[in-house]
Amino acid sequence: MSVKTERITILGTPDFKAFLTREAKKEGLSVSQLVRDRCRRKAADKDEELLLGLVSEVRDATQKAKNALDKGLKDAEEVLTEVRAS
Numbered sequence: 001m002s003v004k005t006e007r008i009t010i011l012g013t014p015d016f017k018a019f020l021t022r023e024a025k026k027e028g029l030s031v032s033q034l035v036r037d038r039c040r041r042k043a044a045d046k047d048e049e050l051l052l053g054l055v056s057e058v059r060d061a062t063q064k065a066k067n068a069l070d071k072g073l074k075d076a077e078e079v080l081t082e083v084r085a086s
Contacts, residue, residue: 004032 012020024034 020031020034024031027034027037029037
């Protein structure tokens with residue numbers, strides 16, 4: 001973990017500051033750590049969402065490929081049956 005040396009100042013309402021303080025206390029963190037963790041979690045959630053989308057696309061493509069292969073094998077078997085019958 002790198003040393004935190006940069007200060008970031010944000011303005012918010014007293015209610016927002018109280019909310020951050022309550023949330024940090026619930027999680028046993030400083031307000032700074034809470035904000036860092038929530039920002040990282042948001043990025044991780046977005047990455048996970050992208051990965052889930054990719055997994056779904058791969059699953060669909062795999063099913064289409066399997067169906068095409070099954071049809072190709074069936075067609076090949078029908079041709080072989082006709083050739084053997086001749």
